[in-house]
Amino acid sequence: MGATHSASEEVRELEGKTGFSSDQIEQLHRRFKHLSGDQPTIRKENFNNIPDLELNPIRSKIVRAFFDNRNLRKGPSGLADEINFEDFLTIMSYFRPIDTTMDEEQVQLCRKEKLRFLFHMYDSDSDGRITLEEYRNVVEELLSGNPHIEKESARSIADGAMMEAASVCVGRMEPDQVYEGITFDDFLKIWQGIDIETKMHVRFLNMETIALCH
Template sequence: MGSSPSLPAWEIRDLTDSTGFSSEQIEILHRRFLHLTDGKTTMCKSCFDNIPDLECNPIKSRIVNAFFDTRNLGQQSNGSVEDITFENFLTTLSFFQHMDDNHTKEDLEYGKNEKLKFLFHMYDTNGDGKITLEELREIIDELLSKTSTTEKTSSSIADAAMLEAATICEGQVEPDQLYEGINFEDFLKIMQDIKIESKMHVRFLNMDTTAICK
């Protein structure tokens, strides 16, 4: 296709304020967006099939669905949308921004909380506010899908992980004690020592879009 249309300066400023990306990063991502959508102003899920880095990811479908999850797009209701705009695309990508010690303590804490909220939504697939044992088993099955691990083994891993989560959040529990699920407050406790603010990021910004966007 021809040269990619540029975003107006006022829109870039607004997107910089709302997402934290620099104007240069936004322009790069806008070219990437237009390449993926073949020049269209909205993106559907099939557009993500053009991203090679996602192809071998065992949780590709969860990552793609996250871009269409209304919880990640600032909407109050649970559910998903059929298509997203560039602003929606950028909003979801902002959860993956790398954060380092140059940020203030408050910004790092906020960034970590937002990343964990995003991650929690990927586990809580039905949007009921908690990660159930069944949902935990599903994602472990996906993560182990490219190995020879049996379904029984992945189920055992999920059972052990849920028992550990219950112990962390509610104190000592028995193996046969019913634990309804992990809510977001529990999830924060479980993940409190994980430096998710610096680990959870994507490679979009490192990609050279010059050749593919001409």
């Protein structure tokens, strides 16, 4: 974190940018150093030995999300080769619990940012839509550990969920009308009324965060 004086200034700056307290920043910095092997940046391979991710069926998507330029607020598409500590905090800020002192507008903004992170995990080609194929891919990965569910069954589950999404977001569709995919606005409608904080968790950080849907 640098020399004592500069480090304290850096921490104050990071508090303002991310909303984390100085104690949380110090804790996350220790975790960052552990993940990076005490190097200044983390690469994808640094996530290989995290026990809580090892058995997660969508592990690859979770790791990819950490390097997604959209989540890093560095561009509309593409992946970073590595992330530094400030990038790491940017990603972790999506998982920060909603502060009880927030007003309703702030709560909704915070919730929207959490859902945007999740949307980016599903929208793998960064085109602004979760297509049927992208949704099938996620469902197949989620159910890959269940020996009783075959690939075709997983695809049927995905197809049914996509039809339900279309009915929620578009309403009654004409026989020849095609639902091209879930936009972010659609995604917000689908998640309306669902407490996202109970659907997301990141245990491997060893701190009280909310975090990753599966």
